[in-house]
Amino acid sequence: MIVEPKSKGFICTTAHPTGCYKNVEEQIAYAKETAKSFAADKKRTWKKVLVIGASTGYGLASRIAAAFTCKADTIGVMYERPAAGKRTATAGWYNTAAFDKIANEAGLYSKSVNGDAFSDEIKKEVIGTIKRDWGKADLVIYSLAAPRRITPDGNSYTSVLKTVDEAFTTKSLNLNNNEVVTATLEPATEEEIEATVKVMGGEDWELWIDALKEADALEKDALTIAYSYIGPELTYPIYYSGTIGQAKKHVLETSRKINEKYADVKAYVSVNKAVVTQSSSAIPAVPLYLSIMYKVMKEQRLHEGCIEQMVRLFTEKIGAKEIPLDEEGRIRLDDREMKPEIQKAIMKIWDEVSTENVKELCDIEGYWDDFFRMFGFRMPGVDYGADVEV
Numbered sequence: 001m002i003v004e005p006k007s008k009g010f011i012c013t014t015a016h017p018t019g020c021y022k023n024v025e026e027q028i029a030y031a032k033e034t035a036k037s038f039a040a041d042k043k044r045t046w047k048k049v050l051v052i053g054a055s056t057g058y059g060l061a062s063r064i065a066a067a068f069t070c071k072a073d074t075i076g077v078m079y080e081r082p083a084a085g086k087r088t089a090t091a092g093w094y095n096t097a098a099f100d101k102i103a104n105e106a107g108l109y110s111k112s113v114n115g116d117a118f119s120d121e122i123k124k125e126v127i128g129t130i131k132r133d134w135g136k137a138d139l140v141i142y143s144l145a146a147p148r149r150i151t152p153d154g155n156s157y158t159s160v161l162k163t164v165d166e167a168f169t170t171k172s173l174n175l176n177n178n179e180v181v182t183a184t185l186e187p188a189t190e191e192e193i194e195a196t197v198k199v200m201g202g203e204d205w206e207l208w209i210d211a212l213k214e215a216d217a218l219e220k221d222a223l224t225i226a227y228s229y230i231g232p233e234l235t236y237p238i239y240y241s242g243t244i245g246q247a248k249k250h251v252l253e254t255s256r257k258i259n260e261k262y263a264d265v266k267a268y269v270s271v272n273k274a275v276v277t278q279s280s281s282a283i284p285a286v287p288l289y290l291s292i293m294y295k296v297m298k299e300q301r302l303h304e305g306c307i308e309q310m311v312r313l314f315t316e317k318i319g320a321k322e323i324p325l326d327e328e329g330r331i332r333l334d335d336r337e338m339k340p341e342i343q344k345a346i347m348k349i350w351d352e353v354s355t356e357n358v359k360e361l362c363d364i365e366g367y368w369d370d371f372f373r374m375f376g377f378r379m380p381g382v383d384y385g386a387d388v389e390v
Contacts, residue, residue, distance in 0.1 A: 019376025055092030059143030202254025
């Protein structure tokens with residue numbers, strides 16, 4: 001069938017298998033090129049890497065960086081939908097199929113487990129695979145992003161995107177027509193805050209590490225990393241100080257808890273740069289901020305997508321003999337985004353931007369290119385008029 005992008009707001013309901021393959025292939029090419037200099041440096045490397053939430057965004061890029069920068073064997077956990085009739089599979093399904101194929105052709109071990117990573121069943125399946133095929137893993141990346149979670153006791157929780165304490169009104173970008181509008185987020189209830197922490201906090205990360213340790217499936221001095229974001233002050237009420245921020249603070253607390261619990265496991269939070277993802281596209285103000293940031297950082301030649309950051313994570317951060325950390329003990333991959341001169345330039349545009357000048361002051365096309373590339377569209381060299389097997 002001929003697959004075209006069908007989107008509504010921040011959701012794209014179709015994915016292109018050839019375009020997704022091309023996207024994965026390009027990221028792998030970048031990681032392989034970087035690997036040449038990385039190998040020459042003889043820095044610390046990783047060989048048995050488990051990525052929880054491995055099918056898109058930072059999780060997919062992490063798996064690619066591990067495999068093609070460090071030549072690591074990888075197991076990826078994802079929760080994706082295959083194609084059915086005229087309905088395409090999800091982008092994450094196609095991404096995972098592409099990664100497995102290319103990795104296996106390169107002689108790298110690659111296995112993917114499709115299911116609910118929050119569940120005990122998937123934890124047991126993954127751990128069984130590690131014990132049977134590897135013995136132990138030496139690196140665990142936790143990059144899970146989900147709107148809903150069913151906990152082991154059977155309770156269901158749904159995360160919300162709200163402020164804490166009081167409502168907040170800010171500029172935002174209407175993704176349906178690229179108009180600059182105002183958006184207001186209402187404060188969350190205590191129950192909503194608790195639910196968001198349950199879904200997006202560190203509890204499940206800790207459960208994974210507990211299960212791996214109990215099964216003796218982690219190497220001595222194994223490393224585990226969860227991803228987070230802080231962002232600029234203009235988004236603090238929505239993100240850093242909002243319900244999502246409460247969950248991310250819990251993730252940081254969890255890293256410290258894991259470190260206290262296990263002397264032979266090192267747990268860190270990596271604060272990453274803002275990028276276009278389905279999750280970030282749903283947050284008011286963030287798409288507008290991203291389109292401004294893209295323009296500023298591209299002009300300064302500092303722009304990075306997921307793969308550039310994850311390769312930098314493996315080479316400059318966890319690949320170093322001593323991992324560089326900030327005063328809170330976090331890895332900072334948002335260091336370029338948060339440069340004072342970058343933020344000053346962003347804020348100047350933020351104050352001036354309107355519907356009339358948004359295309360002039362912002363990188364709207366760059367934003368939409370990244371958005372559609374997540375689903376395999378707008379990839380150079382792909383014939384989107386051709387009939388493809390979905």
